Amino acid sequence: GQQLNQSPQSMFIQEGEDVSMNCTSSSIFNTWLWYKQDPGEGPVLLIALYKAGELTSNGRLTAQFGITRKDSFLNISASIPSDVGIYFCAGASGGSNYKLTFGKGTLLTVNP
């Protein structure tokens, strides 16, 4: 089946630093999604990407859909303590396949 490799597994940074995480796939996806999960909550959608090469921002977050359609990255600029959480990438293939494949997550810790 499809697999997503998400890295890094965890990050410990200082407040104000920029953060970058990425996902790579063994197969092509037509949609990339980035979710954030706060402790004790369900994942919340941050950014959705639908086209190869697409670069989309949501406040301090920027995500890109890789040209090969096998990768995506998420950047967070000027991190703040509330950025703490687990970030998941998810990919969907084309057509009527509505099932998502999730990465294992990146645990982000921000030191004030």
Add this chain to the structure above:
Amino acid sequence: NAGVTQTPKFRILKIGQSMTLQCTQDMNHNYMYWYRQDPGMGLKLIYYSVGAGITDKGEVPNGYNVSRSTTEDFPLRLELAAPSQTSVYFCASSYSTEKTQYFGPGTRLLVL
């Protein structure tokens, strides 16, 4: 508009007991999903449904059953609870024409 709601939030079961995890969405989404999340393992799909009366197995369906009698509700049934079913369970929903899935807050299940 409450989105996706799940009950209970937390439950402790003894081995061999049964229970139903409830999931309701008020967004008129026709697609619904059940995932389990284990530490460091991301989200694994248990069952999904593309509409009322239609359900299908996901990646890890053993030990679970589902039903979809209405568009809004998608309960997950555990018939004979086992320690391996200790996990956090998330319900999600989406429109048929979109890949973006919206998640509930989760049910934490402990089987002893």
